[in-house]
Amino acid sequence: SPQVFDPDTLRRASSAYTKPANFHPSYGTAGFRANASLLPSTVFRCGLLAAARAILLNAHTGLMITASHNPVEDNGVKMVDPDGGMMPQSFEAVAAELANCDDDDAVVAVLRDRVLGEQASCSSPQTLAVLVGHDTRPSAPELLAAALAGVRALNVHARSYGCVTTPQLHFLVRAANQLTPSQDGPGPALPELQVYFDAILGAFSELTPPPLLQQPADGTAAGGSDSGGSGSGGTLYVDCANGVGAEQIQRLVPALQRLGVELRLRNTGDPARGGQLNHRCGADFVQKDRLPPTDFDDVPAGARCCSVDGDADRLVYFSPVGGGGGDAGTATEAGTAAAPAGISLLDGDKVAMLAAVYIGDILNQLPSELLEGIQVCCVQTAYANGAATAYLRDVLRLPTVCTPTGVKYLHEAAHSADLGIYFESNGHGTVLFSEQLLTRLRAAAEGSPAARELLLLSGLINQTVGDAISGVLLVELILSRKGWTLRDWQALYTDLPSRQLKLKVADRGCITTGDAERVCVTPAGLQDAIQRTVEQFPRGRAFARPSGTEDAVRVYAEADTQEQADELARRVAVQVYDMAGGVGPRP
Ligand code: G16
Secondary structure (H helix, E strand, O other): OOEOOOHHHHHHHHOOOOOOOOOOOOOEEOEEEEEHHHOHHHHHHHHHHHHHHHHHHOOOEEEEEOOOOOOOOEEEEEEEOOOOOEOOHHHHHHHHHHHOOOOHHHHHHHHHHHHHHHHHHOEOOOOOEEEEEEOOOOOHHHHHHHHHHHHHOOOOEEEEEEEOOHHHHHHHHHHHHHOOOOOOOOOOOOOOOHHHHHHHHHHHHHHOOOOOOOOOOOOOOOOOOOOOOOOOOEEEEEEOOOOOHHHHHHHHHHHHHOOOEEEEEEOOOOHHHOOOOOOOOOHHHHHHHOOOOOOOOOOOOOOEEEEEOOOOOOEEEEEEOOOOOOOOOOEEEOOOOOOOOOEEEEOHHHHHHHHHHHHHHHHHHOOHHHHOOOOEEEEEOOOOOHHHHHHHHHHHOOOEEEOOOOHHHHHHHHHOOOEEEEEOOOOOEEEEEOHHHHHHHHHHOOOOHHHHHHHHHHHHOOOOOOOHHHHHHHHHHHHHHHOOOHHHHHOOOOOOOEEEEEEOEOOHHHOEEEOOOOEEEEOOOHHHHHHHHHOOOOOOEEEEEEOOOOOOEEEEEEOOOHHHHHHHHHHHHHHHHHHOOEOOOOO
């Protein structure tokens, strides 16, 4: 078979994907992300890198083309490792180096000397593949072609799964590596998307009884509103962000009927309705702006609703409230007036607490010897509402870890426990089970319904990355088990009033942070200024950090009242503007 590394083939392939001269891609919070027109060379080189990692690890890897919550004109790449997790951080520097090469010779040299090393002279393994998926962005076909070309330039098999969610692609990579390697056709044997649904829906159906009641013709089994009565059944309105989730979430319809839940999908990307990806819809919009998404005008106040993002790896729940009530806190561009509030939000913190409460219920029913030495922990970021952190500490009494923003950090921290619950406030997260715990649960499952339940939950919950689809099933299952409405769930604790906003500075790289992004290290003096301001606000807390997915600095503040949280955020934004080279109107 041919050699892995043939410089001439590589140079020729690379010459079709020249990097724009003034483009300097950096590996951000979740991979490379930029305006799609800049990205063909980056995605081609990520194809090379994913193939190289497959060769180095002798296992299948993956690559997801998406810019997730960003606007439709952006795109990006998320790299997937053989276990379905994200590419390790230790590889990010060389990824950035490869992406920044100015010419084809440099691409060849970096790949050979810095990435492949001795493996460059091996013969090409015919059994390895890179699994590729993409979201619904119009730039996907061009970037997909670039990714496939990159993979093939190293003689590795490339398999496109088409339009799938990010968590589905992560799941498939892990599943591919669990298959016995074989080669029937032109490439290695790889799983179909159906294995994903078989796994999570299989676990779900074992966790739920078959439907006992005939659904009423109008589908409103327990009424369209979630505000009264039992939490189970009824209608769940899903905001699909006009992204990749719509088609995939549709497949949950029969499963959720088992709980008497009828799904009504909105923002499904239907061209006739004219909605745009992530534009005034999706989990990021709902969580930050605290407004109902577009396409929800007819949804009644009190209804149970949820929102996923463009690649369906985030999930938040909410309920529209009539008459301008709703939650404290909205996110707007710094300096503009707050929009009228209109939802009661259950963000990622609330999803985490719901999962923690329910898992706690199950743990209490397990035989104590099964739990000996088992560590449970909850991972949050600085964005976690102070009330959520207090609830964890004072009510659930769970150990808590705070990491910087980015699933890659939370995932790693959650892995260090046997049962690691991690969710970012923006709705991205999951629950990880250690092999040690799973082994014990398997052994006990037959005699202990609680062990069986927890074991099935581990199959329902995507173990590779946060997943809105598996998240919806989890939340609906728990609400049904507990007989809770959104109001009951919301009542676990009351969020402190908070506000998030973002502003532009000339170079956001001048802001560096420490202590899990809770303090600004540079520019000099900024942290002191923020600290002095925070001290003037009862129960005040605030921080500023550069975004790793957008050209913006994010500011978060919370305080005793909404007015105070707003004012604290504004003042911190002004300090960032003044001390870190603000651009445009002063907040
Ligand atoms: C990505 C990451 C998340 C992170 C978010 C915002 O989400 O996967 O972990 O919270 O970006 O990051 P930043 O504040 O640095 O812009 P997604 O859904 O866009 O992939």
